[in-house]
Amino acid sequence: MSSPEVTTPPLSALPSGWTSQEPTDHDVEDLVRLLRRHEKQARGWPGADSEQVTADVTGRGAAMRTHWLIRDPEGAARAWVSCHDRAAGRVLVGVTIDPELDADLAEPVAAYCFGLAEQISAGIAADRGLAATQMDSGAFQDDERQDRWLKAAGFTLVRTWWQMERPVTPEEATEHPEPREGVVVRRVRRDGAVGLPEDADLHAVHEILEESFADHFNNYRETFEEFLTRLRADPGHRWDHWWVAEVDGRPAGALVGTKVTGRLDADGNPVPDGSYVEYIGVHSSARGRGVAKALLWAVIADAAARGRNRVGLEVDAQSPTGADGLYTSLGWETSYVTESWHKDVAASAG
Numbered sequence: 122m123s124s125p126e127v128t129t130p131p132l133s134a135l136p137s138g139w140t141s142q143e144p145t146d147h148d149v150e151d152l153v154r155l156l157r158r159h160e161k162q163a164r165g166w167p168g169a170d171s172e173q174v175t176a177d178v179t180g181r182g183a184a185m186r187t188h189w190l191i192r193d194p195e196g197a198a199r200a201w202v203s204c205h206d207r208a209a210g211r212v213l214v215g216v217t218i219d220p221e222l223d224a225d226l227a228e229p230v231a232a233y234c235f236g237l238a239e240q241i242s243a244g245i246a247a248d249r250g251l252a253a254t255q256m257d258s259g260a261f262q263d264d265e266r267q268d269r270w271l272k273a274a275g276f277t278l279v280r281t282w283w284q285m286e287r288p289v290t291p292e293e294a295t296e297h298p299e300p301r302e303g304v305v306v307r308r309v310r311r312d313g314a315v316g317l318p319e320d321a322d323l324h325a326v327h328e329i330l331e332e333s334f335a336d337h338f339n340n341y342r343e344t345f346e347e348f349l350t351r352l353r354a355d356p357g358h359r360w361d362h363w364w365v366a367e368v369d370g371r372p373a374g375a376l377v378g379t380k381v382t383g384r385l386d387a388d389g390n391p392v393p394d395g396s397y398v399e400y401i402g403v404h405s406s407a408r409g410r411g412v413a414k415a416l417l418w419a420v421i422a423d424a425a426a427r428g429r430n431r432v433g434l435e436v437d438a439q440s441p442t443g444a445d446g447l448y449t450s451l452g453w454e455t456s457y458v459t460e461s462w463h464k465d466v467a468a469s470a471g
């Protein structure tokens with residue numbers, strides 16, 4: 122589905138001489154630098170890279186995203202609005218403001234950006250034929266500036282998330298517990314010489330994840346096509362990072378991982394590649410059989426075999442399932458905390 126047409130708000134809403142336009146390939150490096158400045162100020166270290174930003178702005182992920190880049194009178198990139206049509210009734214909203222801006226400029230620019238994000242989100246809802254949609258925006262914990270702007274724009278803090286990492290050692294490629302009796306973990310089956318996964322396995326992964334997340338916070342159902350399209354748009358996507366767990370011969374668990382390309386740390390030192398758990402789910406009928414632990418050991422062993430040094434994942438800090446206990450028992454620790462902020466908006470008319 123193409124992004125809805127959006128009319129740029131009057132530029133009088135921005136400080137005099139500022140401009141707003143949709144970014145192109147030529148703007149990617151400016152966006153990366155802007156995002157890295159924000160990450161360093163708000164979290165303590167930068168993590169953005171050109172590969173991911175390119176994928177989101179002009180690459181495979183761009184079809185479901187709308188972006189606007191705001192520049193100051195000298196042409197410097199100072200703000201970025203991103204709206205991702207994530208699922209029916211849910212728009213992921215990103216608003217990034219240059220931390221180097223003085224407050225007297227940052228405040229009106231932030232107000233403009235959140236207003237633009239709301240306009241885009243309302244257009245997405247209309248394009249989907251919905252009466253309204255949820256805007257879902259994020260912030261790093263303790264980022265008082267972003268929190269203030271979110272509150273001013275009418276958002277409410279609804280959840281916090283632990284961003285966890287676990288170190289991986291080379292020995293873990295072979296030295297790890299075996300699954301319990303009756304549990305078998307395998308990669309999704311690939312079909313023939315072209316190497317594409319078997320359709321039955323992909324549907325099994327989608328169905329398991331939909332069922333296992335049905336009662337989770339803010340879950341939105343995705344069609345099979347939406348699910349595949351979104352995950353394949355990630356530059357870290359690899360079919361050999363998808364696992365299925367069978368219990369007594371039937372698919373009952375699934376894990377979708379990605380590759381995290383190592384860049385440079387805050388001091389300019391090289392960082393090895395890592396792995397990341399995008400999704401892990403176990404069908405309700407198979408819980409208590411050690412399926413989740415077996416899937417996690419599979420991604421740990423795979424990362425070790427590939428020479429990677431870590432596996433990351435995200436966990437709901439308020440989840441009643443106690444999943445964090447499992448992750449902690451297997452060596453994961455929280456490296457930083459993020460927040461989810463929500464606002465409901467009506468679809469635009471016409």
